[in-house]
Amino acid sequence: xxxxxxxxxxxxxxxxxxxxxxxxxxxxxxxxxxxxxxxxxxxxxxxxxxxxxxxxxxxxxxxxxxxxxxxxxxxxxxxxxxxxxxxxxxxxxxxxxxxxxxxxxxxxxxx
Amino acid sequence: xxxxxxxxxxxxxxxxxxxxxxxxxxxxxxxxxxxxxxxxxxxxxxxxxxxxxxxxxxxxxxxxxxxxxxxxxxxxxxxxxxxxxxxxxxxxxxxxxxxxxxxxxxxxxxxxxx
Numbered sequence: 001x002x003x004x005x006x007x008x009x010x011x012x013x014x015x016x017x018x019x020x021x022x023x024x025x026x027x028x029x030x031x032x033x034x035x036x037x038x039x040x041x042x043x044x045x046x047x048x049x050x051x052x053x054x055x056x057x058x059x060x061x062x063x064x065x066x067x068x069x070x071x072x073x074x075x076x077x078x079x080x081x082x083x084x085x086x087x088x089x090x091x092x093x094x095x096x097x098x099x100x101x102x103x104x105x106x107x108x109x110x111x
Numbered sequence: 112x113x114x115x116x117x118x119x120x121x122x123x124x125x126x127x128x129x130x131x132x133x134x135x136x137x138x139x140x141x142x143x144x145x146x147x148x149x150x151x152x153x154x155x156x157x158x159x160x161x162x163x164x165x166x167x168x169x170x171x172x173x174x175x176x177x178x179x180x181x182x183x184x185x186x187x188x189x190x191x192x193x194x195x196x197x198x199x200x201x202x203x204x205x206x207x208x209x210x211x212x213x214x215x216x217x218x219x220x221x222x223x224x225x
Contacts, residue, residue: 036216043117043204043219044155089154096208098145103154 006102023090117217134205
């Protein structure tokens with residue numbers, strides 16, 4: 001079946017550091033790819049998405065590019081802030097069905 | 112944008128009692144609702160898929176008699192945890208499709224069974 005693998009962390013960075021969270025997937029067909037963020041005690045918020053190969057999703061300084069050849073969707077941000085501390089989930093959705101989530105990566109940004 | 116309202120946000124119940132969680136689509140019709148569960152420090156796992164007017168489809172390992180899902184209308188889906196036990200303590204969240212690539216999640220329900 002479909003699956004998503006991502007670095008589990010935790011990841012601890014200093015403010016203004018560069019962030020990369022790796023995500024790779026296995027799926028049949030051509031899924032849509034997503035990054036969701038979960039702040040402490042809250043639900044999921046869509047961070048960004050890409051629906052086809054070579055698409056780049058971006059939002060709030062975060063970006064990720066759908067790489068079909070490497071089946072990857074790595075999340076990057078050039079300069080993290082303390083407020084970015086959260087758990088980040090990579091996910092795929094194949095043909096409008098349910099989401100398959102990665103295990104989540106906990107990010108802590110220190111001032 | 113499309114909003115799914117999920118209630119309650121958190122609930123504490125005694126072991127052996129039942130708890131109902133509601134997900135209501137506020138400005139669209141949710142033909143299909145997905146229910147996920149997230150144990151502490153783990154990822155979200157699909158529990159079941161409900162379609163309006165028909166029986167829910169449960170994932171392997173999820174007890175359908177324990178987790179009752181009702182999707183009687185296009186704007187309301189409910190998950191009832193029957194005879195809850197401490198091991199059912201988890202974060203439950205629903206999701207609905209709002210368009211070809213659009214999905215929206217409820218805010219989640221944190222259930223603690225004592």
